[in-house]
Amino acid sequence: MAITTAQSPFRTDPLTGLRIDLTAATLVKVNAVLAVVFLLVGGTAGLLVALTRWPAVHLLPADLFYMALTVHGIVALMVWIIFFEIAVLYFVPTALLSCRLAAPKMAWTQVALMTIGAAITAVAILQGDSSVMMTSYVPMNAAPHFYLGLILFAVGALIGCGVFWGTLVIAKEEKTYEGSLPLTVYGCMVATVIAVFTIASGAIILIPTFLWSLGLIKSIDPMMYRVIWWAFGHSSQQINVTAHITIWYTVAGLAFGAKPMSEKVSRTAFLLYILFLQFGSVHHLLSDPGLSSAWKIFNTSYMMYLAVLASLIHGLTVPGSIEVAQRRNGLNNGLFEWLRKCPWGNPVFSSTILSIIIFGFIGGITGVVMSVEQVNMIIHNTIYVPGHFHGTVAGGTTLAFMGLTYYLIPVLFQRQVIMKPLAALQPWLFGGGMSVFALAIMGAGTLGVPRRHWDITFAGQALGYEWPGLTQMFMAVGEIGGVIAVVGGALFCLIVVGSILMGEPVPADAKNIVAPPADAGGHKEIGAGGFEAPGTFVLAMVLFVTLVLYYFVNFKYLATLWTLT
């Protein structure tokens, strides 16, 4: 099967017909496996955090709790996700543009730097004097190698972006494709641009902080630190958003033969991300003093909410394209026949659709509302904030990555996914648990419960405060949801590792797993009332009405507070 050329050995994958560059495939596998290993580490730390914040369990002592929370933040939010993203960045252009990977040696340098960097930072945290949280706000100080590890990790990620960019250049020069980039590659390109901005911002602030920790710089201004750190910290989540939306588009195509409803609309929405999405970094500074409302409003609204508009567009077009494909394939009855007859038991699909729903309804709506300059005052640094970003990053990004992984195991490792019934259940466990977790702790956050806090009972404190009655219930339900999500995550790791090691080989006569092209029957009249995707439109309106109502509920509550001017 493998055909070797002098330049670059490759094989043609029987399942997809894709030309898989073997060098790239090895690097994709290594990055993906490292990602899953770190997901296991991050998830374990998350379990310890959940079991401590669950009032009835309160597992860890304070010092270990803050340590576990620092590990969880860095590993689950950055290390797992960026390793997986690098795997995607190596796979997508080489496979979809049928070209070789630029500079494989640099790619191996990326693997080494990111692994060593993550390990060094992990060691620093586990040594105990670097429990400074992912954000490591100065003048709180960590050990120098805490920052050094992060810097090495970031340099590795930047090299990965360079390899991706070089691959695009090579593909163009060697004319392995014509015209515009496929949308999937385009989305990866957008994510890479955001990644470069992110990593550059991280370098600008973490390198001086490292020097400060060594005593070579006298002090770092704490407000400057936060302004620039968040250009790194929040933008890194914008890479994730772009990456998982790209995966939505991809899976819609792979699983249904769906075509983007409009290349123009989707690509323009990506342009809005390029221009405005990074402004979201200000969301963490809205309740900080001294920064003008002009700067805050301009940035927090992504310049008149144009990046929000882009997300709303992606949120409609991906399910819309699935609806169109399903209708063209004959499921054209009523509003929702196309949706009912989706392959809900296929983890590739269920992960993706759950990712879309959780990201939109939980992560998206709350994100828009909490980033209003004034509403942020009733949400800033409460446990509402982790509720929101578990909706975006865990329910949105991680779940989308899980779905893509199920798709890629047979393609890359040439193994079948093991324990199929459990694999069918897994996205529901993870997505369901994560949704309960996010919604319940947002309830607690609405009541004021702080994030990153070991003991909200304030046991033994003279000035202790008793929370409203529902608080304990919200925390308990939320953390139970968190534990369920961890079980779902662990199951994912088990299935992936098990499939790679013990999965049945993909049979030689395996069917092409790319769905048959839609639109086989020509230009059949589909949809209703002149709309090709009326069902998706109705669902989108449900999201819209929820957003509008929730927006005004928050202002109504805000208006009852002490006057603040």
Next chain:
Amino acid sequence: MGYSFTAPAKNWATEPIERTEILWITIAGSWCLFMFVWMIAWHWIGNQNMANEAYKTTTDTYAKKVEDFTAKYTVRQDKSDPSLPVVAPPPGSDVYLAASRWQWRPVLELQKGKSYRVHISSLDWDHGFSLQPENINFTAYPGYESVITMTPNKSGTFAIVCNEYCGIGHHTMLGRIYVKE
């Protein structure tokens, strides 16, 4: 051809846009515009806004201000924690609150319906000012003194919870504000 993972049509930018998308973009875009205008408008029509008034200072200077303020207006020691002075400044005056590991000082006694210029700063690391059960949250920085004019519209006992992680004693960091009728 034309899937997300294959090349698009050559001149994709000239292809027509389907009705579902056009209608959605119109609705969503209008709402985006509304939210933008509303957020600006709330600075005039709303009573809860970020003042964003702040000054560069030093922790020593600020500690001295808090000390002077406390000495001037202390009315008693707090019943719950006798080591803490309760300070009752006159309405309309400047009020100084200091965050430090791991305490908000001093305890304040304010009057309902009266306005105070509340200064907030930290004496060491970043801290959080989280007023409960109102659930009003601000960041306190070392080296920066922010001023927020607050007018309590309810009476009772309010807690200040630190909600910016500030080291191993973070969860013990509290303060208190009494608001009298």
Next chain:
Amino acid sequence: MSNEPFEQQTVLQRILDDINFIMCLGLVVPTVFYTLWGVMEVATIPLGK
């Protein structure tokens, strides 16, 4: 499928297809409006008495 030469593509398509230009936009716009403007905000906070 149409076979128009490159020149007949719309301006939008040519901008979106120019990945190096997109990279420049993606770095310059947030650097100017978020980072530089934000740093100026911090730098111009007045000195207290």
